Amino acid sequence: MQIMVAMKMQINGKAAGACGGECFEVKNPATGELIEQVPKGTEEDVSLAVDAAVSAFEGWASTSPQQRGMVFYRAAGLVRQRKEELAALLTQEQGKTLSEARNELEGFAHVLEYYCGLTGSLRGDFVPVPGNGYAFTVKKPLGVCAAIIPWNMPALIMGWKIAPALISGNTFVLKPASNTPLTNLTLASILNEAGLPAGVLNVVTGPGETTGESLVRNSNVRKISFTGESKTGKRVAELAASGMKRVALELGGSDPMIVCDDADIESAVAGAVRGRFYNCGQTCTAVKRLYVFESVAEEFTRKLEAGVKKLKVGNGLDKTTDMGPLSNRRQLEFIKELVVEVKEKDEGKIITGGKVPAFKGSDKGYFFEPTLVSDVSGDSRLLKEEVFGPLLPIVTVKNLEEAIGEANRSIYGLGASIWTKNLDRIRAGCEQLNAGIIWVNQHLKVAPEVPFGGVKESGFGRENGPDILSEYLETRTIMVKTP
Missing domain, CATH: 3.40.605.10 (Aldehyde Dehydrogenase; Chain A, domain 1)
Known part of the structure; x- marks a missing residue:
């Protein structure tokens, strides 16, 4: 049988x-x-x-x-x-x-x-x-x-x-x-x-x-x-x-992405866009927290915003769509709740997105705009909980030591990435980031040929x-x- x-x-x-x-x-x-x-x-x-x-x-x-x-x-x-x-x-x-x-x-x-x-x-x-x-x-x-x-x-x-x-x-x-x-x-x-x-x-x-x-x-x-x-x-x-x-x-996971001041900015921006908004942000190893060195934060954020604004939200069956809907109403309501909380508690600045998109039929599905939030408070749920959806918090840091410290504050430890050309920084990230998988100058890809899993929660x-x-x-x- x-x-x-x-x-x-x-x-x-x-x-x-x-x-x-x-x-x-x-x-x-x-x-x-x-x-x-x-x-x-x-x-x-x-x-x-x-x-x-x-x-x-x-x-x-x-x-x-x-x-x-x-x-x-x-x-x-x-x-x-x-x-x-x-x-x-x-x-x-x-x-x-x-x-x-x-x-x-x-x-x-x-x-x-x-x-x-x-x-x-x-x-x-x-x-x-x-x-x-x-x-x-x-x-x-x-x-x-x-x-x-x-x-x-x-x-x-x-x-x-x-x-x-x-x-x-x-x-x-x-x-x-x-x-x-x-x-x-x-x-x-x-x-x-x-x-x-x-x-x-x-x-x-x-x-x-x-x-x-x-x-x-x-x-x-x-x-x-x-x-x-x-x-x-x-x-x-x-x-x-x-x-x-x-x-x-x-x-669960709340994967950090660290962008150093010597990173290839164009590649890092592309990595952040795909790493966060692939599958409408509903991926275990998605980029869920972004830590950028303050010396390149303005340039990086400007280019990231431009990349995010190019994403077309719509029905996944439409071949021109870049990002489909959230998979269920529960996820949509959770993302809406987080955005309201950011505004009411003044926990960050919404750079782009932050609402349900306006196109014919959008009210019938679980759509939400790809959203960037800068200047995020350390107490925000965006940095503490697993955010399964198209919402990316951006935090500026002074150096790698601060970035790794903030990255490791999470109760989760699934994945993490570091973007730099410096071998010493690569070594530090690989040794000190507390995660089951660590990417260097890339994020999200998980191949069946290599072990995958997490630590902590x-x-x-x-x-x-x-x-x-x-x-x-x-x-x-x-x-x-x-x-």
Whole structure:
């Protein structure tokens, strides 16, 4: 049995768009139009999904890594063949532009191909033991693994979660975000079409408090990988601890970007525009705090403002759009609230943006102008909380020491970047910035070839890279004494 589905298949065992029980609506955040209805999963649905994964485990674990890799290889090819239709679906349910959706789907395909190439790395070691013969180790998959993923990058994060687990021989249950399940369901069906056996990958739709908690509590789930806000991540860790499950948490971030006085200003401006406003600012590793040396602050801010003003806000399906809407009303109201607070408390100066854009149909979606705020007070929530949206605070600093100090004041530690040509400053930034990933003269890019994750309130555990395979395998040691 397989609990999963794409729109043309079934979801939680129920026909998509014709829910027999409770449903939730998936709407286009640019227009408010209904795209699809999907069932609200129950604890029973989760149990059925996990049972399906348990039943499929032995057969999948005994399949050679090379055969598993070929499924990924075929699936990556199918994703690329259907990229345009998949991109349109992703844009409609999430809001991002078509170009951003295409990039994300390319990223998903690349993740599959990367782990396909690591199948030869699934091996143990041989260890001579003086006086006792020898020992060797073998790697065994954990069993059923699971993930709870967010709505901002549903395709890419799905790839990060399922690929290392499945290539290692585990089976999987995925819970997508309630407002962006359709691309995940379609990608799962493509994997099945590519040869993934029934029950190996199962998708259960539904609210976190029901399906998410049931998934974490289920005794047959041996590892949980969660990406989302810190408060929910702590709850996941708490529930998983009682079952001695492995846990990986990629939580909130408030990434600082430091621009030194010797930086390439043009490149840094372009990096800030893309790093903050890509995906309407709804990226875990987006530039969320900007620290600029005061000697170049005026020039940098002027050029940044000019770059931001060039961004066209609109429906992501419009090929001329540079930035789509926020993904849901909750995010829109949060950004509005922050702007009002800045004004009422005199916590900064709004340079550009700060309101809902005025164009035909903008009142039907969750649109907000790309916004810059200068002279931001150190007590502002813009510098303390994770701001998921198109709002960028700018702070001037005297030197690198002050910039690093301010950058490290955050409770988060996901990513950070430093822009300079000076090797000593680069070394200082890489050594002293307290973050899981540090970029030099770039920001935002996260490749599957390298480990990714945070420190402090940004969580623990890592995604990606070859070492992640060990997180989905158990080491079994075998001691052999020669006669």
